Amino acid sequence: MVKLDASKLSLRELNTSLKKACVLGEEIHIANPGARHNMAVCILSKCRITFDGSVGYYCASMLDGPDVLVNGNAGWGFAEHLYSGTVRLTQNASLAVAASIKGGEVVIEGDAGARAGIGIKGGLLAIGGNAGYLTGFIAQKGRIIICGNVGDAVGDSMYESLIYVGGKVASVGTDSRVTDVTADETKWLGETTERLKLKTRKGTSWKKVESMKTLYHFDKLKLKDRHVV
Amino acid sequence: MVHSSSQLWAKHIMDDIHVKAQLGRYPLRGFSTFQRVPHFDELVFLSTGLTRVPLEGYKEKCNTRTVIGSRFAKEPLILETPIYISGMSFGALSRSAKAALGKGASKVGTATCTGDGGQCEDERKFSDKLIYQILPSRYGFNPRHMLGAQALEVLVGQGAKPGSGGLLMGKKISAVIAEQRDLPEGIDQRSPTRHPDWFGPDDLSIKIEQLREATDGRIPIHIKLAACRVRDDVKIAAKIGADAIVIDGMQGGTGASPDVMLDHTAIPTMASVTAAREALEEIGLYGKVSLIISGGIRNGADAAKALALGADAVAIGQAALIALNCNKHIPGVTDYPKEVGVEAGYCRYCDTGKCPVGITTQDPKLEARLDPDEAGDRVANFLNAMTMEMALIARSVGKSDVHSLEPEDLAALTMEASLMTKVPLAGTDYRPWENGKKSHGGKKCI
Ligand code: SF4
Numbered sequence: 001m002v003k004l005d006a007s008k009l010s011l012r013e014l015n016t017s018l019k020k021a022c023v024l025g026e027e028i029h030i031a032n033p034g035a036r037h038n039m040a041v042c043i044l045s046k047c048r049i050t051f052d053g054s055v056g057y058y059c060a061s062m063l064d065g066p067d068v069l070v071n072g073n074a075g076w077g078f079a080e081h082l083y084s085g086t087v088r089l090t091q092n093a094s095l096a097v098a099a100s101i102k103g104g105e106v107v108i109e110g111d112a113g114a115r116a117g118i119g120i121k122g123g124l125l126a127i128g129g130n131a132g133y134l135t136g137f138i139a140q141k142g143r144i145i146i147c148g149n150v151g152d153a154v155g156d157s158m159y160e161s162l163i164y165v166g167g168k169v170a171s172v173g174t175d176s177r178v179t180d181v182t183a184d185e186t187k188w189l190g191e192t193t194e195r196l197k198l199k200t201r202k203g204t205s206w207k208k209v210e211s212m213k214t215l216y217h218f219d220k221l222k223l224k225d226r227h228v229v
Numbered sequence: 230m231v232h233s234s235s236q237l238w239a240k241h242i243m244d245d246i247h248v249k250a251q252l253g254r255y256p257l258r259g260f261s262t263f264q265r266v267p268h269f270d271e272l273v274f275l276s277t278g279l280t281r282v283p284l285e286g287y288k289e290k291c292n293t294r295t296v297i298g299s300r301f302a303k304e305p306l307i308l309e310t311p312i313y314i315s316g317m318s319f320g321a322l323s324r325s326a327k328a329a330l331g332k333g334a335s336k337v338g339t340a341t342c343t344g345d346g347g348q349c350e351d352e353r354k355f356s357d358k359l360i361y362q363i364l365p366s367r368y369g370f371n372p373r374h375m376l377g378a379q380a381l382e383v384l385v386g387q388g389a390k391p392g393s394g395g396l397l398m399g400k401k402i403s404a405v406i407a408e409q410r411d412l413p414e415g416i417d418q419r420s421p422t423r424h425p426d427w428f429g430p431d432d433l434s435i436k437i438e439q440l441r442e443a444t445d446g447r448i449p450i451h452i453k454l455a456a457c458r459v460r461d462d463v464k465i466a467a468k469i470g471a472d473a474i475v476i477d478g479m480q481g482g483t484g485a486s487p488d489v490m491l492d493h494t495a496i497p498t499m500a501s502v503t504a505a506r507e508a509l510e511e512i513g514l515y516g517k518v519s520l521i522i523s524g525g526i527r528n529g530a531d532a533a534k535a536l537a538l539g540a541d542a543v544a545i546g547q548a549a550l551i552a553l554n555c556n557k558h559i560p561g562v563t564d565y566p567k568e569v570g571v572e573a574g575y576c577r578y579c580d581t582g583k584c585p586v587g588i589t590t591q592d593p594k595l596e597a598r599l600d601p602d603e604a605g606d607r608v609a610n611f612l613n614a615m616t617m618e619m620a621l622i623a624r625s626v627g628k629s630d631v632h633s634l635e636p637e638d639l640a641a642l643t644m645e646a647s648l649m650t651k652v653p654l655a656g657t658d659y660r661p662w663e664n665g666k667k668s669h670g671g672k673k674c675i
Pocket residue numbers: 259260550554555556557576577578579580583584585586587588589
């Protein structure tokens with residue numbers, strides 16, 4: 001186990017030490033992260049990283065391989081552009097968590113701010129609490145699970161992603177709709193939330209938000225909808 | 230004056246209304262603006278006489294080597310010419326076109342840029358120097374590709390359509406492009422306008438720090454802006470840590486855009502250079518932050534004028550496509566009227582995917598009309614010709630380095646060009662912009 005004290009290192013020293021240890025497949029423990037921005041960026045090897053405290057913007061971003069645990073809250077763009085591996089946060093995430101991820105799993109035990117899962121291209125974002133405005137905006141592939149409630153305009157202008165909501169949906173975005181989940185999806189949701197140790201309310205009745213695909217072809221749009229392209 | 234037809238309701242205005250009445254939406258097209266706006270033709274160089282001595286073309290070298298992004302980057306981008314190929318997406322362009330651009334640029338020691346849609350493998354393979362763009366869509370973004378690049382470019386806007394996202398019509402979303410972009414095949418793709426993970430300058434400064442951490446501060450980070458509020462935008466981009474700033478004027482090209490954006494947004498490229506230079510001078514960063522200009526650069530004269538006004542380098546897009554063969558009739562191969570409805574020379578239908586010369590298409594039959602080796606040679610020849618033109622002009626004004634060109638080497642042919650560039654009207658020493666102040670870093674224009 002490699003132990004790093006973030007309060008005693010410059011950002012570059014911290015990231016360089018992390019990258020070196022990760023190449024060796026080490027387990028790394030980071031004390032006193034102090035909510036600094038840009039920690040654990042662009043690590044492309046398998047390793048295990050734990051932050052003992054809150055982190056700032058873009059923590060655990062552009063990763064391909066590592067398993068990261070943050071014991072605290074996170075700022076904007078947490079885990080964005082994840083390629084593979086897992087990133088877990090024990091408290092709340094701010095705006096644009098898991099933006100544009102391509103693979104892997106991002107798990108938020110608490111709430112997520114606006115634009116959670118914006119533009120995702122694969123992978124899974126699972127949120128134990130509530131999620132904010134424009135969750136899943138323009139999401140392309142991959143899935144988002146929200147155990148609690150979700151804010152306005154969920155799934156706006158989405159492509160092939162699917163969003164599952166355990167609580168209330170404030171409103172759907174342009175071109176998205178709420179539908180029922182299938183029996184297979186219900187089973188998958190139960191297994192996945194259990195595997196990820198996310199608490200769901202007893203008797204949760206899952207809803208699915210999906211694209212209506214009416215924006216896929218400009219010239220097939222109804223006249224009144226053509227402002228959206 | 231009495232005209233034989235209406236100036237207000239000219240034929241092209243009526244045609245435009247007829248098209249919109251048919252479509253029920255704004256028309257789209259490729260190419261660049263059709264507006265006649267002030268451009269570099271309205272400036273001329275004041276070559277030597279008794280006040281300056283010219284250099285001998287055959288024995289006195291003129292340096293064209295260009296260093297971009299040495300402000301913070303450990304490994305700045307070093308180019309053998311101050312001209313590189315601007316970002317054009319794999320998707321808008323065919324794989325063969327991207328390969329040809331890479332081959333051509335590498336032959337003359339310069340760079341290409343990925344554009345939207347991620348890295349095209351052939352472009353990477355053939356480009357010795359590649360600038361990796363980071364765009365709002367993040368289509369095809371791959372951290373491993375990013376680490377292999379020689380510079381990064383955060384795209385905030387492009388001159389052809391500032392404030393609106395990219396478009397790629399269904400005919401060009403082939404299976405390969407769909408997979409690369411994680412989109413359904415055949416859809417009309419609309420890219421987002423705003424980045425997913427930052428909104429304003431404060432966030433972008435943290436994003437730039439992220440990119441620097443990701444790349445260990447090794448390579449330059451450019452910020453590309455559409456030429457709109459140039460002075461403010463340039464100061465902000467410099468303040469938040471850009472190594473280089475790319476200003477893309479309204480004459481910038483595109484594969485597809487609403488024509489209302491092409492013709493009615495952003496300011497002319499020429500006007501943006503002086504504004505950008507003055508903005509950097511005002512904050513003491515001129516010469517430290519590299520300034521790159523793009524948008525309608527057609528030849529070595531345009532490029533030399535951009536450098537004289539304050540740019541360190543220029544980027545070309547449409548001109549490089551024309552070197553590839555855009556709008557050229559190839560006897561026995563192309564049939565422009567049948568394929569795109571107009572003669573060669575009038576085509577601007579890059580959005581349709583029906584490019585008769587295989588450049589802006591994903592149709593394998595059309596793409597086969599573009600040989601990447603031959604096309605790469607044409608691009609190399611064109612870049613070389615442009616570079617020679619620049620060096621010729623520089624020597625004629627007595628400069629042994631194209632980067633020594635300065636506003637004092639120029640005269641303006643029109644009042645508009647004079648006011649936009651702060652270069653006196655030819656034959657005059659009239660400086661209405663001065664109001665007692667000197668321009669161009671305190672140097673007096675003669
Ligand atoms: S020839 Fe091809 S690249 Fe040129 S304008 Fe036409 S479609 Fe576009």
